[in-house]
Amino acid sequence: MTAPKHNPHSNLAIAPDYQGSMLMIVAPSGAGKSSLVNALLQADPALCLSLSSTTRTPRPGELDGKDYRFVSKEVFIAERDQGHFLEYAEVHGNFYGTSRIWIEAQMKMGRDVVLEIDWQGAEQIQKIIPEVQWIFIFPPSLEALEERLRKRAQDDEATIQKRLAAAHIELQHAHEADFVVINDHFDQALEDLKHILAASRLRSGPVMACNPALLRRLGV
Numbered sequence: 672m673t674a675p676k677h678n679p680h681s682n683l684a685i686a687p688d689y690q691g692s693m694l695m696i697v698a699p700s701g702a703g704k705s706s707l708v709n710a711l712l713q714a715d716p717a718l719c720l721s722l723s724s725t726t727r728t729p730r731p732g733e734l735d736g737k738d739y740r741f742v743s744k745e746v747f748i749a750e751r752d753q754g755h756f757l758e759y760a761e762v763h764g765n766f767y768g769t770s771r772i773w774i775e776a777q778m779k780m781g782r783d784v785v786l787e788i789d790w791q792g793a794e795q796i797q798k799i800i801p802e803v804q805w806i807f808i809f810p811p812s813l814e815a816l817e818e819r820l821r822k823r824a825q826d827d828e829a830t831i832q833k834r835l836a837a838a839h840i841e842l843q844h845a846h847e848a849d850f851v852v853i854n855d856h857f858d859q860a861l862e863d864l865k866h867i868l869a870a871s872r873l874r875s876g877p878v879m880a881c882n883p884a885l886l887r888r889l890g891v
């Protein structure tokens with residue numbers, strides 16, 4: 672994995688008065704990010720998922736515009752150079768990036784947003800949007816991680832080996848996260864995520880900004 676030294680196009684003009692919640696879900700491949708995020712989105716229709724662009728080949732069943740925006744490397748690089756991405760990274764040999772315009776629009780509307788990205792992207796977003804909540808998902812063990820990747824049966828052996836090797840690097844960045852969720856029992860992990868989202872919605876800034884009349888009554 673190669674982290675870009677800096678992203679000269681990532682200046683975000685509209686962050687200061689953002690009153691929504693932004694969650695970044697980060698985990699080694701196979702830990703269960705997508706499964707958990709999909710369940711969280713179903714449970715909480717107010718939450719919006721950031722659709723990443725990638726140069727990776729679609730897996731069987733994956734759809735352009737639903738799972739990812741699948742683009743060629745040439746298109747990705749051209750878009751990156753035009754400032755299309757708020758963050759981007761090379762992960763497992765492919766490029767991935769988050770749309771700057773989409774994030775700006777959600778922030779302007781005060782929407783709650785979830786991003787499924789790697790640690791390199793999380794570090795970049797954290798610098799631009801300090802209010803973001805970084806959630807790291809742990810698998811219960813490396814053995815379980817490997818078993819999940821194999822059982823998913825969507826990657827060839829070389830890809831699985833690449834992802835297991837990258838898992839060690841990804842795990843070294845867990846301490847940078849605000850929250851850790853252990854995805855052993857799926858339902859428990861999902862409950863943990865719901866609680867984190869609920870706590871994020873109770874941050875003092877947004878709550879106070881949304882209740883000026885209450886604050887006046889209380890003399891605050």
Ligand SMILES: Nc1ncnc2c1ncn2[C@@H]1O[C@H](COP(=O)(O)OP(=O)(O)OP(=O)(O)O)[C@@H](O)[C@H]1O
Nearest residue numbers: 699700701702703704705706819823854855856857
């Ligand atoms: N708690 C769990 N117990 C057992 N299996 C699980 C659990 N959570 C997810 N899985 C399974 O593990 C596999 C990997 O999950 P998923 O695709 O969500 O991982 P991911 O972190 O999004 O991986 P990637 O980064 O490669 O997209 C899937 O087959 C999923 O059904």
Ligand SMILES: Nc1nc2c(ncn2[C@@H]2O[C@H](COP(=O)(O)O)[C@@H](O)[C@H]2O)c(=O)[nH]1
Nearest residue numbers: 723727759760762767768769787788789792
């Ligand atoms: N920095 C970013 N990382 C991203 C983004 N979208 C996905 N990812 C991460 O890539 C790996 C591999 O994903 P996969 O779908 O090929 O298994 C995983 O860690 C994702 O979280 C993004 O926009 N930016």
